[in-house]
Each structure stands twice: as structure tokens, then as C-alpha cells.
Amino acid sequence: MAEFVLVAGAWLGSWAWAEVVPPLRAAGHGAHPLTLSGLADKRGLPAGQQTHVQDIVDEVERHDLREVVLVGHSYSGIPVGQAAERIGDRLARVVFVDSNVPADGESFVSPWPEGRAAVEASIAANGGFWAPPATADYTGQGLTEGQVARIVGGSTPHPGATLTEPAVLRRPLGELPTTYVKCLLDGERPSPDVAELLAAGERWRLVTMDTGHWPMFSRPRELARILLEATGTVAL
Numbered sequence: 001m002a003e004f005v006l007v008a009g010a011w012l013g014s015w016a017w018a019e020v021v022p023p024l025r026a027a028g029h030g031a032h033p034l035t036l037s038g039l040a041d042k043r044g045l046p047a048g049q050q051t052h053v054q055d056i057v058d059e060v061e062r063h064d065l066r067e068v069v070l071v072g073h074s075y076s077g078i079p080v081g082q083a084a085e086r087i088g089d090r091l092a093r094v095v096f097v098d099s100n101v102p103a104d105g106e107s108f109v110s111p112w113p114e115g116r117a118a119v120e121a122s123i124a125a126n127g128g129f130w131a132p133p134a135t136a137d138y139t140g141q142g143l144t145e146g147q148v149a150r151i152v153g154g155s156t157p158h159p160g161a162t163l164t165e166p167a168v169l170r171r172p173l174g175e176l177p178t179t180y181v182k183c184l185l186d187g188e189r190p191s192p193d194v195a196e197l198l199a200a201g202e203r204w205r206l207v208t209m210d211t212g213h214w215p216m217f218s219r220p221r222e223l224a225r226i227l228l229e230a231t232g233t234v235a236l
Contacts, residue, residue, distance in 0.1 A: 002092060002231045003030040003065040007056060008216065009074025009099070010163075011132040011155035013040020016073075019220035020227070027228055034059050036076065038159035049079060049107070049165040056083035066090055069231060073097040074213065075163070078108055082167055084176050094176050095230050097223070098183040098213050101194055102167035109163055111193065119163060129157030141212025142185050142219070151217060173197060178204045179230040181223070185212040205230075 004024050008016040014033035024031040036055050038047035056079055060068055068090045072080025077099025084094045100108060109116040122131050132155035138148045174197050182190050190198065190206070198204045207226055209215050215223045 001029055002067050002069050003063075004032065004069045004071055004227060005056065005059055005065070006031065006033045006071045007036065007073065007076040007080055008033075009076050010130060010158040011039070012073075012151075013042070013154070013156070015040060015154055016151075016214075016216050020216050020224050023221055023224035024227065029228075029231070030065070032059060032063065032065070036079070036162075038162070039156050040154070043156050047159040048161040049163075049167065052076070052079035052162055053082045053086070056080060057086050060087050060090055067092045069093045069095060069227065071095045071097060071227060072099050073216065074099050075108055075158070078102045078167055079162075081173055081176070082169060085169065085171055092177070093230055094178045095181065095227060096178065096194075097181045097215065098186055100191075101173060101197070102169055103173075103193065104169040105166045107164050107166050110166075111191075123160035123163070126157055126160075128160045130160055130163060131157055138212075138214075140185060141214060142210075143212060143214060143217060147214075147217040151214060174200045174203060176203065179226075180204060180206050181215070181226060182206060182208050183213050183215055184208055184210050 006017045013035035017033035021031040021033055035042045036052045037045040069092050070080045070084050077096045081102040084091055109119050119130055135148055135152050180194055198206050211218045
């Protein structure tokens with residue numbers, strides 16, 4: 001039995017996985033959707049990037065989880081990738097869902113020169129937080145109007161320090177057993193850093209989804225099937 005720890009990206013909380021959790025549990029696995037500090041139901045808690053890493057490690061240790069599959073979506077791939085090496089032999093696999101991945105000494109905004117200024121301006125203008133996107137920003141991502149309304153209605157400002165602080169890795173990310181899920185409506189190819197990791201060895205595997213950047217809303221059952229297949233479980 002695998003234990004899935006599910007971490008959504010910027011602005012979101014554990015609620016984002018509501019339609020992914022039931023199929024995982026129905027297949028006999030544990031599913032632990034996690035809200036990171038400063039977001040959703042944990043809004044108001046101070047948070048830097050290492051706080052988010054520790055949130056994930058604490059979830060694993062608090063429940064004494066084994067055979068852990070850490071799932072990181074979008075921004076949360078950065079703390080998930082760091083937490084993965086820190087939970088040691090508890091880890092079974094990492095699944096990055098259309099996500100950023102950590103690089104030692106680099107932040108979320110480091111490799112994003114065209115967007116960094118906009119993110120930093122938003123943080124400065126919003127009391128240290130990155131403001132959530134507007135409804136129009138979800139156009140072309142395979143989402144229904146209802147799904148967009150759920151995302152927009154549930155989103156909370158994202159703690160800015162988590163985006164600008166550097167990641168800390170103690171070993172090469174390519175050594176981790178990893179599945180990378182690329183959502184094709186958000187770009188046909190993985191980012192250059194992910195492509196390099198995929199090409200470097202046999203521990204990284206690429207899976208594609210014909211949907212947008214938020215597949216837990218647009219294709220939750222398909223995403224659940226991919227997560228189960230990543231563990232070697234029979235697909236739904």
C-alpha cells in the first residue's frame with residue numbers, strides 16, 4: 001500500500017485534491033492532501049520556503065508513513081523535491097505534476113526572468129504575498145466555468161518568501177525515483193531543467209496529459225490513474 005502525500009501549487013490548499021483522493025483510497029492506498037503554511041485553512045501562519053519543506057516532512061513523520069509517494073503540483077514541486085530527500089527510506093516515489101523542480105541555491109523565481117519582476121511587484125504591492133490569478137488567467141487550460149470558479153473562489157494569496165528563498169538540496173535531484181507529468185495545454189515540452197533530468201538517466205519517467213496546468217480539477221480521475229500507475233498499481 002502506498003501513502004500519497006498530495007501538495008497543490010501556489011494559492012491552493014488541501015481542498016484542491018477533493019476529486020483525486022477518493023479513487024486513491026478506493027484502490028486501497030492512503031491519501032493525505034496537505035495545506036502548506038500560510039495558505040487556505042492555514043492562512044495567517046508565517047511561511048518561508050523551508051517552512052513548506054518542513055510541513056511536508058512533518059506530515060510524513062507525524063503519521064509515521066512508509067512507502068510514501070510525494071506529489072507536488074506547480075510551485076509545490078520545489079518544497080516536495082527537497083522534502084523527498086529528507087524522508088530517506090520512507091520515500092517510494094516522487095510525482096511532479098506540471099511543476100517546478102528545485103535546484104540547489106535557486107528560488108522559484110530564479111529561472112523565470114520574464115516573470116520574476118511581475119511576481120516581485122505583486123509581492124511588494126500585496127503586503128508580502130503573491131496575488132491569486134483572475135478568472136481570465138485560466139483561459140485555454142481545459143477547465144469548465146465551474147472549475148475555474150472553484151479555483152478562483154478557493155485561492156488565497158501566496159506567501160512571497162516561499163517564492164524568493166533558495167532551495168537546499170543535499171544530493172542530485174536526478175537520483176530520486178520520479179514521474180514527471182507534463183500537461184500539454186500548458187506547453188508541449190517540459191522546461192529545460194526538467195528535460196535535462198529526464199534525459200540523464202533511468203530514474204525519471206515522463207507522462208503526458210492532454211489538459212491544462214490544473215489537472216486535479218480538469219481531469220481528476222485520469223490524474224489519479226497516473227498516480228496509481230506510478231506505484232505499479234493496476235489502473236482504474
